Amino acid sequence: xxxxxxxxxxxxxxxxxxLSCSKFLEENPRDQxxxxxxxxxxxxxxxxxxxxxxxxxxxxxxxxxxxxxxRGIYDLNTFTTDEAILPTRGGDxxxxxxxxxxxxxxxxxSSDAIRxxxxxxxxxxxxxxxxxxxxxxxxxxxxxKYIPPYMAEVxxxxxxxxYYLVDMFGRVPLVLSSSTPMKEIKQxxxxxxxxxxxxxxxxxxxxxxxxxxNQFGDYYGRMTRPVAYFLLAKLALNxxxxxxxxxxxxxxxxxxxxxxxxxxQRLNAWQTVMAxxxxxxxxxxxxxxxxxxxxxxxxxxxxxxxxxxxxxxxFYTNQMQYLFRSRHYNHAKAYGLSxxxxxxxxxxxxxxxxxxxEDVDARFSKCYFAGVVLDLNGDTVRLDTGEVLExxxxxxDVDITGKPYEKVAGAxxxxxxxxxxxxxxxxxxxxxxxxxxxxxxxxxxxxxxxRNGENGDAELNQVRSRVGMADRRATLExxxxxxxxxxxxxxxxxxxxxxxGLFTRAYSSRPQLADEGCGYTTVFPIPENILLLNGNLTQxxxx
Amino acid sequence: xxxxVNVNVTFQQNKLLSLSGMYNGEYMSAPEYTSISDLNGAGxxxxxxxxxxxxVGQPLGVFYLPHCTGLTQREDGSYQYxxxxxxxxxxxxxxxxxxxxxGQATPKTMLGSNISFRYKQFDISLQINGAFGHxxxxxxxxxxxxxxxxxxxxxxxxxxxxxxxxxxxxDYWLEKGDYINFDYLTVGWNVPLGKWRKYVQNLRLSCSVNxxxxxxxxxxxxxxxxxxxxxxxxxxxxxRNYPVYRSYTVGxxxxx
Numbered sequence: 001x002x003x004x005x006x007x008x009x010x011x012x013x014x015x016x017x018x019l020s021c022s023k024f025l026e027e028n029p030r031d032q033x034x035x036x037x038x039x040x041x042x043x044x045x046x047x048x049x050x051x052x053x054x055x056x057x058x059x060x061x062x063x064x065x066x067x068x069x070x071r072g073i074y075d076l077n078t079f080t081t082d083e084a085i086l087p088t089r090g091g092d093x094x095x096x097x098x099x100x101x102x103x104x105x106x107x108x109x110s111s112d113a114i115r116x117x118x119x120x121x122x123x124x125x126x127x128x129x130x131x132x133x134x135x136x137x138x139x140x141x142x143x144x145k146y147i148p149p150y151m152a153e154v155x156x157x158x159x160x161x162x163y164y165l166v167d168m169f170g171r172v173p174l175v176l177s178s179s180t181p182m183k184e185i186k187q188x189x190x191x192x193x194x195x196x197x198x199x200x201x202x203x204x205x206x207x208x209x210x211x212x213x214n215q216f217g218d219y220y221g222r223m224t225r226p227v228a229y230f231l232l233a234k235l236a237l238n239x240x241x242x243x244x245x246x247x248x249x250x251x252x253x254x255x256x257x258x259x260x261x262x263x264x265q266r267l268n269a270w271q272t273v274m275a276x277x278x279x280x281x282x283x284x285x286x287x288x289x290x291x292x293x294x295x296x297x298x299x300x301x302x303x304x305x306x307x308x309x310x311x312x313x314x315f316y317t318n319q320m321q322y323l324f325r326s327r328h329y330n331h332a333k334a335y336g337l338s339x340x341x342x343x344x345x346x347x348x349x350x351x352x353x354x355x356x357x358e359d360v361d362a363r364f365s366k367c368y369f370a371g372v373v374l375d376l377n378g379d380t381v382r383l384d385t386g387e388v389l390e391x392x393x394x395x396x397d398v399d400i401t402g403k404p405y406e407k408v409a410g411a412x413x414x415x416x417x418x419x420x421x422x423x424x425x426x427x428x429x430x431x432x433x434x435x436x437x438x439x440x441x442x443x444x445x446x447x448x449x450x451r452n453g454e455n456g457d458a459e460l461n462q463v464r465s466r467v468g469m470a471d472r473r474a475t476l477e478x479x480x481x482x483x484x485x486x487x488x489x490x491x492x493x494x495x496x497x498x499x500x501g502l503f504t505r506a507y508s509s510r511p512q513l514a515d516e517g518c519g520y521t522t523v524f525p526i527p528e529n530i531l532l533l534n535g536n537l538t539q540x541x542x543x
Numbered sequence: 544x545x546x547x548v549n550v551n552v553t554f555q556q557n558k559l560l561s562l563s564g565m566y567n568g569e570y571m572s573a574p575e576y577t578s579i580s581d582l583n584g585a586g587x588x589x590x591x592x593x594x595x596x597x598x599v600g601q602p603l604g605v606f607y608l609p610h611c612t613g614l615t616q617r618e619d620g621s622y623q624y625x626x627x628x629x630x631x632x633x634x635x636x637x638x639x640x641x642x643x644x645x646g647q648a649t650p651k652t653m654l655g656s657n658i659s660f661r662y663k664q665f666d667i668s669l670q671i672n673g674a675f676g677h678x679x680x681x682x683x684x685x686x687x688x689x690x691x692x693x694x695x696x697x698x699x700x701x702x703x704x705x706x707x708x709x710x711x712x713x714d715y716w717l718e719k720g721d722y723i724n725f726d727y728l729t730v731g732w733n734v735p736l737g738k739w740r741k742y743v744q745n746l747r748l749s750c751s752v753n754x755x756x757x758x759x760x761x762x763x764x765x766x767x768x769x770x771x772x773x774x775x776x777x778x779x780x781x782x783r784n785y786p787v788y789r790s791y792t793v794g795x796x797x798x799x
């Protein structure tokens with residue numbers, strides 16, 4: 001009897017538990033907003049489809065972000081060139097041969113860094129696709145006028161990521177939906193990708209805001225019209241490279257025969273560069289009086305910078321790790337920060353700047369630390385042994401292990417002003433990372449003019465006179481040198497060398513690879529793991 | 544008098560059969576070689592520092608490494624690892640090139656044994672563990688036998704004589720991981736209490752040694768690293784392990 005009662009009681013309790021349980025399962029998590037709330041106002045739609053994408057422009061872990069972190073887009077465009085080298089210094093910086101591999105162009109087809117960079121670029125593209133689908137759905141439902149500009153912004157943002165892909169990987173798949181099945185993902189030719197990017201940017205620019213992106217305000221850090229113009233100018237400037245589906249063939253199309261529709265006119269590649277550069281000039285961009293203010297701690301007021309990675313110790317997690325990577329330990333310690341004693345200028349950089357000569361370029365001391373190092377009070381920085389810390393620029397090499405100068409060889413990165421309140425060893429500072437700036441607009445225009453058979457002296461010398469340097473004739477050779485000096489540490493060198501046809505040449509400490517003359521290393525390999533995942537994809541020529 | 548001997552021997556074997564197949568009507572596949580654990584720390588970040596992999600057709604967690612045929616002397620008198628050109632088209636450390644399956648990270652056989660012996664008021668018990676058939680990557684030696692990093696980093700005894708200036712990860716520092724470890728030995732004495740039993744029911748005095756001894760051919764500090772859990776430390780002795788220590792315990796317990 002007692003047992004029966006017990007069973008009954010148990011059943012009642014159990015069914016109670018069951019009933020209340022189903023109610024209990026209705027979740028209303030306080031840390032998440034519901035799907036409806038997420039898109040109930042213009043602001044909410046913006047925040048959840050557009051703004052969220054800007055989280056990925058910068059980063060704090062390897063291969064994430066357009067600049068600021070290690071082993072990503074910036075390193076693949078910088079340490080593969082005659083601009084910068086990470087010498088193996090004893091037990092430091094060997095890293096399984098990674099940095100030597102980049103410098104010697106022996107990066108291989110299964111490099112983790114190249115794969116992670118590919119994955120980063122496509123991650124942002126797929127997230128953009130998702131945002132576009134969401135916006136499209138809303139537009140169909142509500143017909144709200146504020147949606148098309150958002151869609152334009154996301155499309156242009158996605159085009160920027162494809163621009164990096166076409167530049168670095170050449171033949172890549174155009175994935176335009178977040179739900180494309182794997183078997184439908186196929187590679188497009190380099191030219192097709194290029195044309196897609198140009199079309200997307202051209203179509204969306206009229207809908208983008210004309211506001212400045214580098215300054216505080218509603219459009220801070222965002223894809224605005226001048227940013228899109230800058231990308232279009234870059235695309236046209238490199239059109240010979242990007243329309244060349246057969247980059248190992250030894251010849252490429254002529255920019256004068258590559259045509260673009262700009263504002264109803266049919267212009268060749270060089271005229272197109274000029275037109276977009278002029279549009280940026282007309283938007284009010286100009287050179288700042290001093291070179292340094294573009295890289296100061298609070299460089300959001302710059303009239304020159306066009307597109308930046310916003311940096312703020314309190315608002316964002318984006319990091320700028322390159323100063324940390326370059327400075328000697330004691331040099332960093334003198335600022336109250338830390339350093340990894342690594343990246344240095346190559347001997348080519350020293351020669352271009354005229355280092356150690358009487359007419360050294362004024363930008364050398366703005367971009368590099370060389371010789372005896374001073375702390376912020378002007379006192380000399382010393383090594384642990386008591387000796388004065390002196391960087392020895394000429395002694396850099398791929399591997400300087402065991403040399404008495406292994407820790408001090410190389411001119412180091414300066415460029416960005418020291419943020420004394422920086423956190424995370426100096427990696428989290430307030431200086432916005434400069435991606436695009438107006439000096440580049442002038443030098444692009446000068447180069448386009450020269451390539452189109454015109455005189456580009458005015459633009460080149462505008463850039464030179466800002467830093468007090470004497471005029472030079474705008475020749476291709478002078479322009480490439482000028483770009484190396486003006487944009488030191490800014491991540492343009494690989495693209496520039498490829499455009500000038502010099503990426504595969506030999507230089508100090510770097511012999512040309514046996515079969516590199518055909519130009520196969522001007523494009524990175526499609527990561528081996530990606531090829532194994534998708535049988536439709538094929539490897540780039542030469543790898 | 545009572546003697547109890549308890550021995551447990553476990554044989555384990557596994558094989559990764561496939562990482563590809565159809566899912567929702569789509570064929571999905573995985574790369575042939577996927578790294579599980581790598582070396583780490585200053586100078587060992589990225590590059591060819593992958594050590595343990597998952598490879599289809601192999602047990603989960605195998606060492607997939609370049610083969611070092613020995614040390615060769617450079618002009619300056621230092622030594623470097625000579626790497627074999629396994630596929631005959633020049634030395635290339637990438638996956639699928641000059642690397643081979645050099646052993647597995649997880650033990651093939653494991654042993655657990657407890658022996659206890661009681662005689663009158665005395666008892667003694669010994670726990671023995673062992674693992675066999677696996678290998679350990681001695682990343683600590685790779686790092687600290689490298690004279691290239693001296694004097695910024697410490698080196699091990701013997702490093703100056705051997706004078707290796709190379710930190711390329713090869714099978715040179717891959718060692719057998721077999722060991723037998725005497726986990727603890729406890730000796731106890733149940734003190735005869737006689738007339739005091741009305742105050743104290745039981746009084747036991749014991750003395751034990753934890754991590755008494757290890758018999759192994761492994762040259763590092765201890766072969767008892769992570770040889771079981773599939774994560775980024777599997778099979779690698781990578782210098783940051785706090786070494787296992789020996790502890791002595793004296794115990795006195797009263798039961799009232």
